[in-house]
Amino acid sequence: MKLTNDRAAELKEDFPIFRRKIHNQPLCYLDNAASTQKPQAVINAIKDFYEHSYANIHRGVYQLSQEATEQYEDAHDAVGKLIGAGENEIAFTRNATEAINLLSHTIKPLVEGSTILLTEMEHHANLVPWQQLAKKEGMKLSFIRMREDFTLDYGDAEQKLADDCAILSVSHISNALGTINDVKRLVGLAKKNGALAIVDAAQSAPHGAINVKEIGCDFMAFSGHKMLGPTGIGALYGRHELLEQMEPFQTGGDMISSVTYESAQWNDVPQKFEAGTPHIAGGIGLAKAAEYLQNIGPESISAWEKELLKHTLESISSALEKGDIRLFNPGHKHSAGILSLNLAGIHAHDLASLMDDMGICIRGGHHCAMPLMNKLGVAGTARASFYLYNTTDDADRFVAGLKKAKEMFN
Ligand SMILES: Cc1ncc(COP(=O)(O)O)c(C=O)c1O
Known part of the structure; x- marks a missing residue:
């Protein structure tokens, strides 16, 4: 409507x-670019969960735990649906920042001397993790130029993507300028040059129709609190085969399938990326927010x-x-x-x-x-x-x- x-x-x-x-x-x-307010439906979903269904997930054989597990797992699908993700392509994180950090710690292959390409209008969340990775792996950082009119120079992007670019990570919408970047075009260029393509959708997933398959990106990051959901929950979308290949970001409980004193086997995606007890109520609240946005x-x-x-x-x-x-x-x-x-x-x-x-x-x-x-x-x-x-x-x-x-x- x-x-x-x-x-x-x-x-x-x-x-x-x-x-x-x-x-x-x-x-x-x-101040909605910083964080958004919460509708009663989201507040109620969190309250209802704590009042009627709360238990830790994945561990209990009892009804309450099974109900909580089901709600939390289903929440991944509701959030994924909003951006056109397929099954098991959404891992919950604390926020967009954590999703990008997860990537900067886990994506492969990283070739020394190759380039990580960003834009001149990135939020620190899509800059500092890549600076760290570049330092650690001997990679170079490069930035797509911003024109006088606050839009990106796509000719510059084309040149820089052709110049040994291994990773492209760009904001879909600039939080500081409002500029909508043509991520489909940039991702297309990245794919042509064999680079991994990441979209920081912190400002776009809450505000418009997004389809990761249409954009063609490998990964996308966003935060729940900027889209009517609670704080402390965000999401990483990844193409399933890439998520399957990646090593975990953090290790410990819940993300393993079996452990010996010497080693461990990883759980399936997305649990492999959700070590420890997650923000269960947050995931459920975010799913309700996604549903609210879909309805509008x-x-x-x-x-x-x-x-x-x-x-x-x-x-x-x-x-x-x-x-x-x-x-x-x-x-x-x-x-x-x-x-x-x-x-x-x-x-x-x-x-x-x-x-x-x-x-x-x-x-x-x-x-x-x-x-x-x-x-x-x-x-x-x-x-x-x-x-x-x-x-x-x-x-x-x-x-x-x-x-x-x-x-x-x-
Ligand atoms: C474009 C962009 N990327 C990333 C972030 C980081 O979001 P968060 O602080 O929720 O991790 C923000 C937050 O303002 C943002 O605007």
Whole structure:
């Protein structure tokens, strides 16, 4: 179903947090790229599990443990369905960061002197693990150039992918700029050159229709808390045959099939990658979030967020002078519902705290993308990011906040 302003306002009612006020004003939550709010359905799923079905999984022969095991295992399928994954292609992790760390510790083959290719707009989560791997294995790091308009230079990507690239790991949507990267094209180029292709979908899996088979990637990482789910749970998608070949990331209980004093045999995928007692309630909560998103329709979520962005950009251009604002966004056609900006003479943190006084939650800072901020020549930006429960009223409050901040600082 198409999302409209009325529908978004209706959806807001599913989220109990929107009943509270911040500084005596209705909560205007625009920090969805950092984390999203939770609908009652997700809260209830977690509560129900603890109240009625809680036990540790995989170990008990008793009914309660079997019920918990079934719910937790089924949760993998529900989450996989959202991104078009096949059976046993989803391993739960703590978050996208852990999923990428898992890969940087386990993928093979790694050839000394070959390149790990990223982009200039990566979140630290898709940068630092690869820096570590490059150091350890004597590999090189390279970055697909970002153009002046905040989109990637695909000609540069083509050249760099042809230059002994072993691993391509790219964000689908930049958390700092909103730029939607053409991952299908990049993955296609990577495959042509025999590289492994990884997609950081932390900002895309929550916000639109994704199909890993259509994209053709080998791996994909995302976090539950950015898609209406609980914190402490995320997912790694991997092509089954690759997950089968990989060594485990962490070892211990649950990830083994048999152990002697001297050695151990690994369990099947995904258990091989889920050592120790996992975040069982988290997995169940994330499955409920995936179901909620499916019911709304991922295409309608991305379309609505684009509309909100377009509306905001138009309002900004009529509310503020061009010289008063610097936008770090490729325009609504190439962007998800994320808008980074700076107001002349106002520090991003000051702007964010002024907005807070008005009940508006935005983020000010480097957005875990320090190299990108350096490239842009700024210490940070103020960022508003939309989700399915935001309305044009939220966008208008944000723009009014910008106007007020400008007047106050003048
Ligand atoms: C593009 C991108 N990748 C990775 C991450 C890391 O997510 P998490 O902190 O949930 O592991 C984020 C978080 O903001 C992100 O925006």
